[in-house]
Every structure is written in structure tokens, then in C-alpha cells.
């Protein structure tokens with residue numbers, strides 16, 4: 001072979017990509033292919049609402065809100081190994097804080113949004129205190145208690161929460177620009193979800209995120225490497241609940257009405273399902289999980305509508321199936337793909353990475 | 360006169376587990392810059408002693424002094440910050456993370472990036488990562504594990520995992536390194552590599568090493584002094600050749616039906 005002829009095959013998509021600096025090696029999108037994929041995805045996300053029916057845009061909006069909450073829960077449960085059955089309630093804390101601040105005190109949405117995140121973070125950190133002593137199932141029980149206590153507060157602190165009637169919220173506005181259509185919400189949510197995603201990606205590849213994972217994997221070893229367990233567990237609860245608070249705020253201002261039944265234990269369980277199905281300890285997976293859990297009931301509803309002509313009682317059957325499907329899907333994932341949709345996505349990427357020599 | 364940095368003094372250490380006495384009044388000194396081997400039959404209390412030094416167990420009485428500081432009551436992470444690092448008898452790596460991530464975690468105490476800076480990945484968060492990545496790469500070179508740096512540690516062979524765990528401890532830049540059976544379960548070649556690493560760490564970086572090891576050949580070869588534990592008591596201490604001849608030591612090992620000593 002003549003000198004200078006590189007062994008690089010021009011048809012293979014990613015062979016012989018050499019990295020010369022640590023910056024390149026640590027980049028989230030180190031190769032031309034991954035940058036191309038990122039650009040294509042961004043283009044799809046930006047163009048999507050211009051082409052899609054508003055109904056689908058509204059579905060995307062729900063997915064975006066759920067994705068933020070799921071990324072947050074994944075930071076706590078997937079990355080730090082601390083289970084929370086209280087996330088439904090932490091989301092509620094965000095929604096009510098922002099609702100109260102904007103409707104009762106006239107605070108602008110843009111100020112209320114971070115404040116609601118902080119309020120949820122404080123409450124989450126507080127209910128995370130038992131994680132110093134409790135692990136696994138016992139911690140789950142403690143966070144379940146958080147869920148119950150916060151739900152109780154939502155019903156009974158009527159001066160702030162409006163009790164079971166709930167609160168009315170307004171659409172956010174910027175100058176004279178009001179976010180009052182699906183498409184406007186879409187771009188707001190897209191930006192915030194992207195920010196939430198990037199923040200989590202960065203956090204999990206730097207000092208604090210690594211400490212989270214160390215605690216999840218081996219807490220004894222984490223301690224002797226200098227990681228104060230308590231400090232980082234509480235931090236994980238706080239960061240995670242901040243995400244929950246932001247998700248709750250967006251949810252409230254999007255639906256413009258909130259009441260306690262939006263923030264029940266079944267919400268908590270749905271979020272847990274999202275991160276299990278999407279992939280524990282995987283930021284991208286949280287988004288897949290959020291999409292999956294949002295789409296399943298919609299698909300089931302569509303199915304039942306389509307079939308009522310033929311089977312008049314199908315509606316009730318499929319409604320019952322809804323819970324069943326959730327449960328069954330979680331179990332199927334736990335057994336067959338414990339790393340979730342994120343792992344499947346990785347397999348697909350790996351297949352194409354060396355395509356056409358993917359053996 | 361101030362005692363040098365790597366010095367560890369353990370005095371009258373007593374540790375009970377319910378009715379069981381794991382350590383009954385152990386005195387031990389690791390002199391700065393030496394390799395001190397701690398040997399003894401199974402269940403003698405070697406690991407318990409190491410756990411007390413690194414802060415995972417809290418003794419019922421006695422004191423532990425490191426440098427000039429009384430560290431007896433300090434939590435484990437604070438001791439790590441003082442420069443005490445360790446490996447475990449049963450490997451305690453962060454299984455789901457890569458070799459690189461494990462070593463970067465070893466540098467945890469030297470990093471500063473918090474939640475905000477890390478999440479935003481501001482310029483200096485990145486430069487901190489790069490700067491410490493360099494240190495970690497040096498350790499990777501030293502331990503000859505270049506080819507596995509991006510592998511998830513859970514997938515690695517046992518001998519390599521032991522090496523990575525040593526690397527993680529090294530990344531902390533310890534003054535005192537506690538090694539709990541670093542060569543257990545290894546073949547001869549792997550043991551020789553490990554022994555070489557330990558000697559290099561001790562000589563080139565001046566790290567004080569406390570080494571628990573069952574393989575007497577290794578102990579005799581690389582340690583400056585040997586302390587022998589039996590039933591939670593120190594029954595002998597001294598140069599390797601002296602300890603080997605000590606009748607009480609021979610009795611302890613023969614009594615425990617552990618004939619490794621006679622192989623030497």
C-alpha cells in the first residue's frame with residue numbers, strides 16, 4: 001500500500017475519527033455524524049409545529065413538560081439511586097407556588113418560574129432528609145409520606161391553594177407577546193426542555209453528577225473518595241425537585257387551571273414509569289420515557305374511538321386496559337430491557353455508526 | 360518537632376461487634392514513607408483495622424492519629440481530604456461507570472465545580488475537567504490501562520478491576536494508602552505487576568503504604584516492616600525476616616490451619 005494512503009474507508013460513517021485533545025474527547029457531540037444528527041433533530045423540532053396539526057403540537061407540549069419532570073426524577077433515582085414516590089407532589093409545589101405568586105401577588109411568570117423551582121427544591125430537600133438514614137424501600141415509604149402530606153396541604157390550605165377547587169393561572173407573556181396558542185407554548189417549552197436537557201447532560205459528566213453516580217453504585221467507596229453522602233443526597237433531592245417545580249409551573253400555566261388531583265401518587269408513579277421505560281441513569285432516556293407515557297393513553301383513546309362503532313362497550317375495556325398497559329410495559333421493560341428505550345436508541349446508533357460494516 | 364505527613368499512629372484500638380471483639384487494644388505505627396504489611400489468619404481483624412483507619416468503622420475506644428491530627432472521630436470523607444485513600448478486599452468500584460469516570464471520582468476532593476457551574480459547563484468547568492483528566496491519564500499510563508480507559512469497569516476482568524481500584528485511590532494523591540489484599544485472586548504475573556506498582560508508588564511518590572496481604576512471598580519481598588494480628592491482638596511486629604521466625608506467629612498460622620507461611 002503506498003505511503004500516505006489512509007486506511008479510512010470513505011463509505012464507513014465513522015471509522016478512524018481521531019481525537020487529539022481532551023476537549024474533543026469529552027465533547028458531547030464529538031464526531032461529524034453526531035453533530036449532523038443533532039442538527040437534523042433540531043431542524044425537525046423547530047419545523048415540526050409549522051407542519052403538524054395543532055393537536056399534535058399540544059401532544060408535543062405535554063411531552064415537553066413531562067420530559068423536564070422526568071429528567072429531574074432521573075437525576076435523583078436513576079443517577080443518585082434515591083427513589084422518590086413524592087415527585088407528583090413536588091411538581092405540585094412548583095405549580096401552586098407559581099400559581100399563587102402570579103395570580104395573587106402579581107409576580108411576572110418569568111420571576112415566578114425560578115422561584116417555583118426553588119420552592120420545590122427546598123421542599124424536596126426537606127423531604128429528602130430521611131435519605132441520610134433510609135435506603136430503598138424505606139426511603140420510598142418516607143417519600144410516600146411526603147406525597148401524602150403535600151397532597152393534604154393542597155386540599156386544606158385553601159387560602160393559598162384554593163382547596164379542591166384549585167387555582168386559575170394565566171398564560172405567560174413577554175412584553176406584549178402572550179403565549180396563548182399551542183405553537184407559542186411549543187417554542188417556549190422547546191427552549192426550556194432543551195435547557196433542562198443540556199444542564200442535566202453537563203451536570204452528569206462533571207464533579208457533582210459523578211458524585212451522584214458514585215453514591216448510587218457504591219456508597220462506601222464514595223465516602224472514602226471524599227464524597228459526603230448526606231450533602232450530595234440532599235443536593236440530588238434539591239436539583240431533582242427544582243426540575244419538578246419547573247415542570248409543575250409550566251403545566252399550570254399551560255393548562256391555566258390546577259387542582260390537587262393533578263399531583264397525586266399516580267402522577268408520581270407515572271414519572272417513575274417514564275424513567276424506568278426510558279432508561280434509569282440516562283438523560284436522553286427520560287425524554288423517550290416521557291414521550292412514551294404521554295403517547296400510550298392517547299393511542300389507546302384513539303383505538304377505543306375507532307372501535308366503538310363495532311364494539312360499543314370497548315371504551316370501558318380500554319380505559320381499564322390503560323392502567324394495565326402501564327403496569328405491563330414497566331414489567332416488560334424491567335425484565336427485557338432494564339436500560340430502557342435509551343439502550344434501544346443506542347443500539348440503533350451503534351448499528352449505523354459503523355454502517356455499512358456493522359458487524 | 361512536627362511528625363511527618365504520612366505518619367499514622369493507632370493506639371489501644373478496641374472494636375466490638377455485639378459480643379464479638381474484632382480488635383482488642385491494637386497499637387500500630389506506620390512510619391512515613393514505609394510499606395507496612397499487616398498479616399494474620401482469616402478473621403484476625405485486619406480489614407476491621409483498615410476500616411477504622413479510613414473511617415468506615417468507629418472504634419469503641421482508642422485513638423487514631425494521622426500527621427498531627429486526631430482523626431478518631433472524623434467522618435470518612437474528611438479523612439480522604441487529609442490524604443488517606445484505600446482499596447477494598449472485595450472490589451468496591453463504581454461498576455456502571457467507565458475507568459476514566461472512576462479515576463476522575465478518585466480526584467473528587469481536588470475538584471471544585473458545583474451544580475451550577477457543572478450544569479452550565481462554563482469555560483472553567485471544562486478547563487477543570489481537562490486539567491484533571493491530564494492527571495488521570497498519567498495514572499492510566501503508570502498502571503498500563505490505556506486500552507480500557509473507556510470501558511465500564513463492571514465488564515472488566517478481576518485483575519484489571521483491582522488495578523483500576525488502585526488507580527482510583529492513587530488519583531486522590533494520598534499521603535497514606537491502605538491496600539486490603541490487592542493481590543488476592545491474581546495469577547503470578549498479575550501479582551508481580553501489582554507489587555511493582557506498589558513499590559513505585561511508595562518510592563516515587565513517597566506514599567506511606569499499609570498493606571494487608573496473605574501471600575507471604577509478596578509480603579517478604581516488598582514490605583519494610585510487618586505487623587501480625589491474631590484474634591484482634593497484635594502478636595508481633597518487626598522486620599519481615601524477624602517476624603517469620605517468631606514462634607507465636609508460626610503458632611497462630613499453624614493453629615489456624617493456614618499453611619501459607621510454611622511455603623516461604
Ligand SMILES: Nc1ncnc2c1ncn2[C@@H]1O[C@H](COP(=O)(O)OP(=O)(O)OP(=O)(O)O)[C@@H](O)[C@H]1O
Nearest residue numbers: 376379381399400401402403404405406407408448
Ligand atoms: N460489620 C461487621 N459486623 C459484624 N462482625 C464483623 C463485621 N466486620 C467484621 N466482623 C467480624 O470481625 C472479625 C474480624 O474480621 P475482619 O474482616 O477484620 O478480619 P480479616 O482479618 O480481614 O479477615 P480476612 O483475612 O478473612 O479478610 C471477624 O470475626 C468478623 O466476622
Ligand SMILES: [Mg+2]
Nearest residue numbers: 405406407448
Ligand atoms: Mg479482611
